[in-house]
Amino acid sequence: MKSGRTSWLVAGLIALALIFPQFVTNKYYLNILIMSGIWSIVASSLNLVLGYTGQVNLAHGAFFGIGAYASALMMLKLHLNFWLALPLAAALAGFFGFLIGLPALRTRGSYFAIGTLCFNIIVTLIIDRWEGLTEGARGLMGIPGPAPIPIPWIGPIAFKTLTAQYYLVLGFLFLTLFAMKRILNSLVGRTFRAIRGNEELAEAVGIPAMRVKLLSFTTSCFFAGIGGVLYASYIGFLSPELTDYHVSFDSLVYIMIGGVGTMAGPIIGTLLFVTIPETLHVAAEYRLFVYGLILILMIIYLPRGIVGGIGSLMGKKTKGVP
């Protein structure tokens, strides 16, 4: 009953997302939604390792940045096509995740969080200093957008308009969520949750915790990389700050607010945090203050975020009915 209602709701929201640009052509709003879409991909991918596997990764900005920079460099310096650079850059982000995961995932809890945070700082420093490759603080400019996809009979699909960019990002968001759902509903996803719930017990029932954590982490970094590629080609400009720990913390906040370990949580959190400050024109200097305040209040009163809160409310209601 409840799952039936949820799937109708999801179908409705997907339909709404699909027809949205037909009603709203305002560039400003479309831009906000495109950014929300990109950050939703990043936050959802972080949620896989953080929300479902219980590993507080604070290096997500680095993997987002590696995807973004790798794709930008491939397109600018090697003149690769966007559609080739995208999987390569995402795979590279995943590969870095694998390399970092090998030592970092041997630590637990706050040690893992601190270790990954250090890695993030190192990545940003390297990107900032390695001017020969990354142009350092000047940043990378003129990153091309996606090449048109030629389709016989209909003609090529170009990505010149904002509407087309919107659909591109939406498509990748759906792809990301679809992949997450498939993984989480499988036996593989169950092992992720087992490690979140009780790592020692998971080991005791024959789940190789290290290998499973590494799989979750690598997959998560791969999708963060996709977010980075989309960002780079949409904005067309990259600078080292885009890889730094603020990105990691932003994604973390989106998840915490929306609901850790839920499918909808990261998207709701991202939508709120990307849209509201933009539309209310909250001054940037107050942003961190407001973030902090909201985060503290949420952790005290709604530790499982908006989605978790709604879930427990509905749970209470249904419990009352015999």
Next chain:
Amino acid sequence: MSAILKAGGLSRFFGGLAAVMDLDFEVNAGEILSLIGPNGAGKTTVFNLITGTLLPTRGRLQFFEKEITGLRPHDTAALGIARTFQTTSLFPDETVLDTLIVGFRCRTRMGLWDALLKSGRARGEEEKSRRKALETLSFIGLAERASELARNIPQEAQKRLAVGLALVTEPKLLLLDEPMGGLTEEENAGMIRLIRKIRGQGISILLIEHKMKVVMKISDRIVVLNYGRKIAQGTPTEVSQNSEVIEAYLGAGYAE
């Protein structure tokens, strides 16, 4: 009877303290062997050494003639050694059924790509896991609690679930660490029935338990530890008449 687990000269030191010292013992196929002794005698350490949670300082372990010294817990579990923990250890946010499904993971073969593509193998293994979990669920007598969260069920049911979780991994040897701790007299009887039923399936059991009445009733053999050393072994009758055991553990009043 043939020994399935052999420990030879097994020792573990914590700093200068010997938690387990030169321990030799065997678990035979299909038997219930109890490990008893005062608190701090090293019983749980022996479990941790067998499963690979701790590495032995010295000595070796063989399981079905295969060297298992130095293997990690997930490897020993895959080989067929399952355990429960002294403080009931579960996945608190999973339902009873989901707990058992994930417990069967080590007997399934499917990976990330199978999950993403929802391959025939993925669906087949999921179906197999669900069947196995349901079967184990009725075996441990928790069928009517299938959809409750593990943390919400009563303590006695949690103890059963912990045993079920070990059992669903299809072990050949089951290590139970105080399965009756905190249970009432009546609940003890239920747990004894469950343990006997498990042994009836041909699974050997190594049991740590403080409730002597239960131990004497259920065990085929008993190994007694004191300060990490084996001070006696034998049938319940032999052990309960051993003067050293009475002095170290059972207490002077026990002999009567």
